[in-house]
Structure formats: C-alpha cells, structure tokens
Amino acid sequence: MVAVIIDGLSWALLTAGAAFVFVGGLGALRLPNFYTRMHAASLTDAMGTILILTGIMLQSALSLPTIKLLAILGFLLVTGPTASYALANAALLSGLRPEADSIEHQG
Amino acid sequence: MYFVVAVAILVTMCLALARALGGPTVYDRVLAVNMFGTKTALLLAVLAFMFGRPDFLDLALAYALINFISVLAVLAFFQNRRTNARQPDEI
Numbered sequence: 001m002v003a004v005i006i007d008g009l010s011w012a013l014l015t016a017g018a019a020f021v022f023v024g025g026l027g028a029l030r031l032p033n034f035y036t037r038m039h040a041a042s043l044t045d046a047m048g049t050i051l052i053l054t055g056i057m058l059q060s061a062l063s064l065p066t067i068k069l070l071a072i073l074g075f076l077l078v079t080g081p082t083a084s085y086a087l088a089n090a091a092l093l094s095g096l097r098p099e100a101d102s103i104e105h106q107g
Numbered sequence: 108m109y110f111v112v113a114v115a116i117l118v119t120m121c122l123a124l125a126r127a128l129g130g131p132t133v134y135d136r137v138l139a140v141n142m143f144g145t146k147t148a149l150l151l152a153v154l155a156f157m158f159g160r161p162d163f164l165d166l167a168l169a170y171a172l173i174n175f176i177s178v179l180a181v182l183a184f185f186q187n188r189r190t191n192a193r194q195p196d197e198i
Contacts, residue, residue: 011108018115021146025119028142029126034135037126041142052112052149056156065155068164072152072171076145079175083141090182091134 010058017051020044034091035098042084049076109157116150137181144174 024044031037053073060066092098120143127139148171155163 014108014112018112021119021149022115024142025122028139029122034132034138037135038138041123041138045142045145049145049149053152056152059156060161065161065164068161068168069152072148072164072168075168075171076148079171080145083175083178086179086182087134087137087141090186091132093186094134096132096134 006058010055013051013055013058017048017055020051021048024048033099034096035088038084038088042080045080045084046077049073049080109153113150113153113157116146116153120146120150133185137178137185140181141174141178144170144178148174 021044024041027040027044028037031040050073053069053076057066057069057073060069123139123142123146127136127143130136130139148167151163151167151170155161155167
C-alpha cells in the first residue's frame with residue numbers, strides 16, 4: 001500500500017517536472033525579449049530540477065544513488081540561480097536595457 | 108514513464124538549441140547553452156534510472172559542474188571584451 005502511494009507520488013512529480021521543463025523551453029523560444037526569456041528559462045529550470053530529481057529519488061530506495069541525486073540537486077540549485085544572476089548582470093552592464101513596453105509594440 | 112520525461116527533456120533541448128542558433132544577442136545564446144547544459148544533467152539522471160545503470164549519475168554530476176564553470180568563463184570573456192572595446196570611447 002505504501003509502495004503504491006510512493007510510486008504514484010513519484011510519477012506525479014516526474015510528470016509535473018516534465019511539464020515544467022517543456023513550458024520553460026517553449027518560453028525561452030517564444031517570449032519577445034531577452035529578460036522575459038531569461039525569466040522563463042531560469043524559473044522553470046529550478047522548478048523542473050526539483051520536481052524531476054525528487055521524483056527519481058522516490059523511485060530509488062534509500063541507497064547510494066539517492067545520495068548522488070541529492071548532491072546533483074543541491075549543486076544545480078546553487079549554480080542555476082548564480083549563473084542566471086551573472087548572465088543578467090553581464091547583459092545589464094553591457095547596455096541591454098529591459099524595456100517595459102516592448103511587448104505592446106511587437107504585438 | 109521515464110520515457111515520457113526523457114522525451115520532454117529532449118524536446119526542450121531542441122527548443123533551447125533553436126534559441127541558441129537564432130538568438131539575436133550573444134546573451135540569448137549563453138542563456139540557451141546554460142539551459143541546454145542543465146537539461147543534459149537532468150536527462151542523464153533520468154536515463155540512469157530508465158536503463159537501470161546508476162553509474163550515469165556521476166556523469167550527470169560532472170556535467171553540472173562543467174556547465175556552471177563554462178557559463179561563467181564565457182560571460183567573463185564577453186564582459187572583458189566589452190569593457191576593453193568601450194574604453195577608448197569613454198576617454
């Protein structure tokens with residue numbers, strides 16, 4: 001009974017993670033300017049990583065792979081936002097201004 | 108079910124690759140490459156359990172490390188080039 005519940009929870013997390021990852025890819029391709037694309041990519045990167053890796057972690061019983069998955073999760077969660085911050089900072093310093101009304105003009 | 112997740116991640120990698128090829132600024136390309144690297148680590152973790160070979164998790168960890176370092180290195184390169192190129196104008 002407990003195994004079935006854990007299995008179902010794991011599949012639900014994996015499916016939600018796949019949906020988040022796909023939406024992030026779609027947003028990074030389709031949104032109109034750089035900062036909106038970065039917002040889509042970086043947010044869904046973090047959420048998809050958490051959901052998918054937690055789903056896999058529930059599938060593996062408590063063992064060495066679980067610890068490795070925890071290490072991957074922790075590392076991705078530290079480096080992903082850091083890389084996003086560095087990227088936004090570099091873009092802003094190089095003179096790429098975020099324009100609030102560019103969406104209406106392009107629509 | 109692992110198969111569905113793997114396919115979703117692969118499709119997302121293709122979308123990121125399209126953005127990397129067609130991105131108007133260099134920062135769009137760096138963003139797409141960063142996303143591609145993160146998705147590679149995730150895909151390796153999923154494939155490890157799909158094929159029942161947990162050794163792949165080490166590869167995923169190495170990919171995550173390499174990706175982070177390479178993004179920061181590329182950004183530092185472009186930032187240096189940008190400030191070096193701009194200095195004669197400002198003087």
